[in-house]
Amino acid sequence: MSITLKVEGMTCQHCVKAVTSAIQARDPKARVNVDLTGHSVTAETSLDRPALAAAVEEEGYKVVG
Amino acid sequence: MSITLKVEGMTCQHCVKAVTSAIQARDPKARVNVDLTGHSVTAETSLDRPALAAAVEEEGYKVVG
Numbered sequence: 001m002s003i004t005l006k007v008e009g010m011t012c013q014h015c016v017k018a019v020t021s022a023i024q025a026r027d028p029k030a031r032v033n034v035d036l037t038g039h040s041v042t043a044e045t046s047l048d049r050p051a052l053a054a055a056v057e058e059e060g061y062k063v064v065g
Numbered sequence: 066m067s068i069t070l071k072v073e074g075m076t077c078q079h080c081v082k083a084v085t086s087a088i089q090a091r092d093p094k095a096r097v098n099v100d101l102t103g104h105s106v107t108a109e110t111s112l113d114r115p116a117l118a119a120a121v122e123e124e125g126y127k128v129v130g
Contacts, residue, residue, distance in 0.1 A: 013125075014079030060078075 003049050004042040006065035007056055010034060015061075022055040023047070068114050069107040071130035072121055075099060080126070087120040088112070 010019060016034040023030050023043055030045035043052055053063040075084060081099040088095050088108055095110035108117055118128040 009077075011076035012074075012080060014083060015077060018079060 001046070001048075002042060002044050003047075003052050004040055005049075005053055005056060005063050007039055007041050008062040008064055010036055010039065010041075010061055012036070015059075018059045019056055019061065022059050023052065026051060026055050066111070066113075067107060067109050068112075068117050069105055070114075070118055070121060070128050072104055072106050073127040073129055075101055075104065075106075075126055077101070080124075083124045084121055084126065087124050088117065091116060091120050 010016070016036065019034050019041055020032045023032050023045065027045045027047050030043050030047065033042045035042070041056060045052060047055070056063055075081070081101065084099050084106055085097045088097050088110065092110045092112050095108050095112065098107045100107070106121060110117060112120070121128055
C-alpha cells in the first residue's frame with residue numbers, strides 16, 4: 001500500500017534519514033521517499049496510515065495531512 | 066580560544082548534533098554553540114580556525130566566514 005503524508009519540519013538530509021529509519025524500524029521492507037521541498041513522505045509499506053504517522057511523529061515532525 | 070564561523074546549510078537539531086559531534090571528535094573538551102537562525106557556529110576550543118572549519122565542512126556544510 002502506498003501512503004502519502006504531509007509533514008512539517010523536515011529540512012535536511014538528516015531528517016530524511018531519521019524519517020526513513022523510523023519507518024523501516026517498523027516495516028523493514030518499506031520503501032520510503034521523503035520530499036523535503038514538497039513537505040511530504042510517501043511510503044510503500046504494510047503499515048497502516050496511523051502507524052506510519054506515529055513513526056514520523058516520534059521523530060519530532062508534525063503530520064498535518 | 067573562542068572562534069565563530071559563519072556557516073551555511075544548518076537547518077535543524079540533527080545539524081546541531083552533527084556539527085557539535087564533529088567538533089568534539091577533534092577536541093572532546095570543546096564547548097560548541099550552533100545558532101541556526103544566525104547561521105553561525107561558536108566554539109570554545111583548542112582547535113585553530115582551519116581545523117574547526119574542516120570539522121564543520123566534513124559534515125557537508127559550507128563555511129562562508
